[in-house]
Every structure is written in C-alpha cells, then in structure tokens.
Amino acid sequence: MAKPASTKRLVYHLGGYNPVAPQDAYRRFSRELCRFESTWSVATSISGPVIGPDVASWRVVASGPNWSVETEYRLVLWEDVIETAQARPMWRRIPLALMAFVDFVQAGALWGYLRSNWRYAGFFLYPFVFFGLLVALALVAGIVAARMSDSALVGVCAGIVAGVLLMQWPARWLYLPLLFDDWIFSRDYIRRRDEVLDPRFDRVAREIAAHGKESEADEILIIGHSLGAVLAIDLLDRALQLNPDLGKTRPRIALASVGSSLLKIGLHRGAERFRAAVGRVASASQIFWAEYQALTDVMNFYKTNPVTAMGLQVPGRPIVRVERIRKMVQPARYRRMRRNFFKVHCQFVNGNDQRAAYDYFMLLCGPLSVERQVRYADGAVSAIGSDGALRESAIDLPFIPESPLEASS
CATH class of the missing domain: 3.40.50 (Rossmann fold)
Known part of the structure; x- marks a missing residue:
C-alpha cells in the first residue's frame, strides 16, 4: 500500500x-464534484x-x-464585467462588434487563426457570418413588402421590423449577443486596461x-x-512582478x-x-x-x-x-x-x-x-x-x- x-x-x-x-x-x-467521487472511488x-x-x-x-x-x-x-456588457442594447452592441471584427482582421489575427487552427477561425467568423445572414433576411423581407405594397416606405418599415425581430429571437438562439460581447471585450482588453x-x-x-x-x-x-x-497569465504576471x-x-x-x-x-x-x-x-x-x-x-x-x-x-x-x-x-x-x-x-x-x-x-x-x-x-x-x-x-x-x-x- x-x-x-x-x-x-x-x-x-x-x-x-x-x-x-x-x-x-x-x-x-x-x-460535478459528485461525478469525481463516483469516477475515482x-x-x-x-x-x-x-x-x-x-x-x-x-x-x-x-x-x-x-x-x-x-x-x-x-x-x-x-461575471459582473460580463453582465454589465450584456445590459447594453443591440443597437449599441452591433457597431462595437463590427469594429472588433474589423480590428481583429486588420491586425492579422484572422490570418493567424487560419494559419494556426482553421477551426478557431470558423469560431471567430461564426457570429459575424450569421449576423450578415440575418441582415440579408431583413433586407429580403423589406424588398418583398415594398413590392407587395408598391411603397418604399412600407418596405423600409417592414425591413426594420424584421431586423428587430431577428435580433431578438434567432440572434439570441445563435448566441450572437454573447459572442459579440466576447469579441468586444477582447478588443478592449488589447487596446486599454479595464477599470x-x-x-x-x-x-x-x-x-x-x-x-x-x-x-x-x-x-x-x-x-x-x-x-x-x-x-x-495576466494575474500570474502581476504576482511575479510583486514577488x-x-x-x-x-x-x-x-x-x-x-x-x-x-x-x-x-x-x-x-x-x-x-x-x-x-x-x-x-x-x-x-x-x-x-x-x-x-x-x-x-x-x-x-x-x-x-x-x-x-x-x-x-x-x-x-x-x-x-x-x-x-x-x-x-x-x-x-x-x-x-x-x-x-x-x-x-x-x-x-x-x-x-x-x-x-x-x-x-x-x-x-x-x-x-x-x-x-x-x-x-x-x-x-x-x-x-x-x-x-x-x-x-x-x-x-x-x-x-x-x-x-x-x-
């Protein structure tokens, strides 16, 4: 023994x-500790x-x-930092997310993802590709409404309503708000310190x-x-500088x-x-x-x-x-x-x-x-x-x- x-x-x-x-x-x-008990006796x-x-x-x-x-x-x-980000409305979140997307592409990160692990590149692109598809669906809804009503104003209103609805249920089901916030935080983390x-x-x-x-x-x-x-890494680096x-x-x-x-x-x-x-x-x-x-x-x-x-x-x-x-x-x-x-x-x-x-x-x-x-x-x-x-x-x-x-x- x-x-x-x-x-x-x-x-x-x-x-x-x-x-x-x-x-x-x-x-x-x-x-999950109970699983550990059972698995390892x-x-x-x-x-x-x-x-x-x-x-x-x-x-x-x-x-x-x-x-x-x-x-x-x-x-x-x-989690308080994440919850604060979650509280912002989509009309503020979307432009910040698009800025983050452009930033990571221009800074070579996307190419680095493709070079290192194409699966992660797919994870990066996922929320932005699906966001583009939802925007396209809203545009199609607006065009169809405009043609059916013979009114550009009706088409614009229908497109806006469709976009708002798509950003509520399908976008949340696809985790787009959380993933947008993730990339927004990542850009902010790189660019400046968090208060x-x-x-x-x-x-x-x-x-x-x-x-x-x-x-x-x-x-x-x-x-x-x-x-x-x-x-x-950030935390341990600070501790090492202190000791x-x-x-x-x-x-x-x-x-x-x-x-x-x-x-x-x-x-x-x-x-x-x-x-x-x-x-x-x-x-x-x-x-x-x-x-x-x-x-x-x-x-x-x-x-x-x-x-x-x-x-x-x-x-x-x-x-x-x-x-x-x-x-x-x-x-x-x-x-x-x-x-x-x-x-x-x-x-x-x-x-x-x-x-x-x-x-x-x-x-x-x-x-x-x-x-x-x-x-x-x-x-x-x-x-x-x-x-x-x-x-x-x-x-x-x-x-x-x-x-x-x-x-x-």
Missing part, C-alpha cells in the same frame, strides 16, 4: 467569458461558499483509503504573491479556462491553461502588452506550466504551442497535452454533447464520467502534484487504484517526453 498522503492545495480559477454568478458556479462545482466534502468582492471561495476535502487532500478553491470573479478588472487583479495578485511566501499549501495552482487563460521568487521555494506554483484562448489575443498585432506578459511567465522556469487542448473543442487551438505561435523564444514552454473529450465521458453522454460546441468546451472544467489523463477535479483535489499528473502519460489513471487508493508504484511511473508537442501525441 502506498504511503499515506496529506496535501494542501490552493487553487485560483479564472473562468471564460460566461456570466455565471458565484452561487451558480458553486452549485455546478458541487454537482473517492470521498469528498465541501464547505459553503464565501463570496467576497474579488473572489468566491470554498474548501474541499478529498480522500482515498490512504491519502487526503485539502483544497481551498478561489474563483476569481469577473474594474485591473484593480481587482492587482489585489488578487498581491494575495498570491503573499501566499508564495507564507502559505501552508504544498502547491498553488492557477488555472484558466477559455478566455480565463488569458486572464490567468519574483514566487515558486522558487514552497509552495510549488503551477499554471494550467485549459481549452485556452491565449492565441485569440496573442495573435493580434496590437497585443504587445499581453505577449510581454506571456514571455515573462514562460521565462519563469520555477513555474510549471501545462496547456491542455482537444481536437473537438473548436474554441481552443488544437495541437499548437501558444508560446511558439506568438513568436516567443522560450523552448519547452508550456508542456502541451492534447486529450480526447470522448475519453472523459460516457459514450451516450458524448453523443448528446458532441454537437453542442459550448458543452464540449466546458468539459475541461466539468467532472469526468470515466478515468482519463485529463480530469479537472483530479488536478484540483488529487494526491499527485499537478506536474506529476501532467507528465504521466495517463495522468492519474495508473496511480489511483480501483478502490481510490494511491498505488505504491505511483512514484515510479514514467514521465512523458520533454518535447511539449511530442508529449501530446
């Missing part, structure tokens, strides 16, 4: 552009949430027959820098999903970018500030950085090293792992979700039905360090027995190759 383990981990999670209230995030976390308990101005936090204890891990989970809040997020990230970065000196945790994990991976020795001594510091949109921002010519932050984080060799990707997730850059793609010369950073979503969930569930791109994308932060090399909750709550889970070919699968026990052989499992893209094959 493996030597019993008692580990403490501090986690900072930054979610993507999805306006989930802290209470709802806590309920989803609790629900472990026991867990979770405290109630404590919601502050910058983070919402709760504690999780996970244990197997011969190990126990205490995790303090801190969700960095920014809400900047002071908030400064405060959280000071907290992380202080924990790097005095925390009782064995490991601090900063994990960013989707556009949250961009913010995770350059962060991660050189205990606690260990790990960064995980999962289903990330790092290149969404990084391939824009105007994103010098962000690329500089990526360069500083990548160059901090004491920080272990892993990037998880999946082919079926159109909202990430499959089989691409984000640091290299940005033209940064930091060899071997990050470790890139390409995993299969279908290996994480039961076949019936996968068949239901595979055509819903958002559900596939969110599997990176949900509980798995099946033991797999990537498991969000195992990274957060498992007995192996993040680095070991990333470097082991099958993650924690070979290390955890069918009864949830940590195997004696876990310490001797072979590491994957050092090359970040060889590691993902």
Whole structure:
C-alpha cells in the first residue's frame, strides 16, 4: 500500500467569458464534484461558499483509503464585467462588434487563426457570418413588402421590423449577443486596461504573491479556462512582478491553461502588452506550466504551442497535452454533447464520467502534484487504484517526453 498522503492545495480559477454568478458556479462545482467521487472511488466534502468582492471561495476535502487532500478553491470573479456588457442594447452592441471584427482582421489575427487552427477561425467568423445572414433576411423581407405594397416606405418599415425581430429571437438562439460581447471585450482588453478588472487583479495578485511566501499549501495552482487563460497569465504576471521568487521555494506554483484562448489575443498585432506578459511567465522556469487542448473543442487551438505561435523564444514552454473529450465521458453522454460546441468546451472544467489523463477535479483535489499528473502519460489513471487508493508504484511511473508537442501525441 502506498504511503499515506496529506496535501494542501490552493487553487485560483479564472473562468471564460460566461456570466455565471458565484452561487451558480458553486452549485455546478458541487454537482460535478459528485461525478469525481463516483469516477475515482473517492470521498469528498465541501464547505459553503464565501463570496467576497474579488473572489468566491470554498474548501474541499478529498480522500482515498490512504491519502487526503485539502483544497481551498478561489474563483476569481469577473461575471459582473460580463453582465454589465450584456445590459447594453443591440443597437449599441452591433457597431462595437463590427469594429472588433474589423480590428481583429486588420491586425492579422484572422490570418493567424487560419494559419494556426482553421477551426478557431470558423469560431471567430461564426457570429459575424450569421449576423450578415440575418441582415440579408431583413433586407429580403423589406424588398418583398415594398413590392407587395408598391411603397418604399412600407418596405423600409417592414425591413426594420424584421431586423428587430431577428435580433431578438434567432440572434439570441445563435448566441450572437454573447459572442459579440466576447469579441468586444477582447478588443478592449488589447487596446486599454479595464477599470474594474485591473484593480481587482492587482489585489488578487498581491494575495498570491503573499501566499508564495507564507502559505501552508504544498502547491498553488492557477488555472484558466477559455478566455480565463488569458486572464490567468495576466494575474500570474502581476504576482511575479510583486514577488519574483514566487515558486522558487514552497509552495510549488503551477499554471494550467485549459481549452485556452491565449492565441485569440496573442495573435493580434496590437497585443504587445499581453505577449510581454506571456514571455515573462514562460521565462519563469520555477513555474510549471501545462496547456491542455482537444481536437473537438473548436474554441481552443488544437495541437499548437501558444508560446511558439506568438513568436516567443522560450523552448519547452508550456508542456502541451492534447486529450480526447470522448475519453472523459460516457459514450451516450458524448453523443448528446458532441454537437453542442459550448458543452464540449466546458468539459475541461466539468467532472469526468470515466478515468482519463485529463480530469479537472483530479488536478484540483488529487494526491499527485499537478506536474506529476501532467507528465504521466495517463495522468492519474495508473496511480489511483480501483478502490481510490494511491498505488505504491505511483512514484515510479514514467514521465512523458520533454518535447511539449511530442508529449501530446
């Protein structure tokens, strides 16, 4: 039997552009934690949430027959920024979205998407192409009404009414308002600092820098999903500037970018500030950085090293792992979700039905360090027995190759 383990981990999670209230995030976390229990044959308990101005936090204890891990989970809040954007009317949103589209095209981002991952280029074009189709339908409605009534005024009015109606139901069903806001935010993030997020990230970065000196945790994990991976880099860069020795001594510091949109921002010519932050984080060799990707997730850059793609010369950073979503969930569930791109994308932060090399909750709550889970070919699968026990052989499992893209094959 493996030597019993008692580990403490501090986690900072930054979610993507999805306006989930802290209470709802806590309920989803609790629900998905139950999947983790069942899949890995472990026991867990979770405290109630404590919601502050910058983070919402709760504690999780996970244990197997011969190990126990205490995790303090801190969700960095920014749903208020997203909700503020959602409140603006479509007549204001549309011109801002079109400005963002032109900006990303002129700045070479679209060409970068096509060069790096054509699926992401499709994701970028999706809301604008469908918006163009809805506008065309409104024009057709106006032309038909004008011909039938023999009145240009009636045609104009009919076209406007059709456009307004199309922007209400079909546009929302196609997620156009949310995607427009996403690209508007991304342009603003590149062009200027955010008056809400900047002071908030400064405060959280000071907290992380202080924990790097005095925390009782064995490991601090900063994990960013989707556009949250961009913010995770930003946050960690600020913490490193406050405490350059962060991660050189205990606690260990790990960064995980999962289903990330790092290149969404990084391939824009105007994103010098962000690329500089990526360069500083990548160059901090004491920080272990892993990037998880999946082919079926159109909202990430499959089989691409984000640091290299940005033209940064930091060899071997990050470790890139390409995993299969279908290996994480039961076949019936996968068949239901595979055509819903958002559900596939969110599997990176949900509980798995099946033991797999990537498991969000195992990274957060498992007995192996993040680095070991990333470097082991099958993650924690070979290390955890069918009864949830940590195997004696876990310490001797072979590491994957050092090359970040060889590691993902």
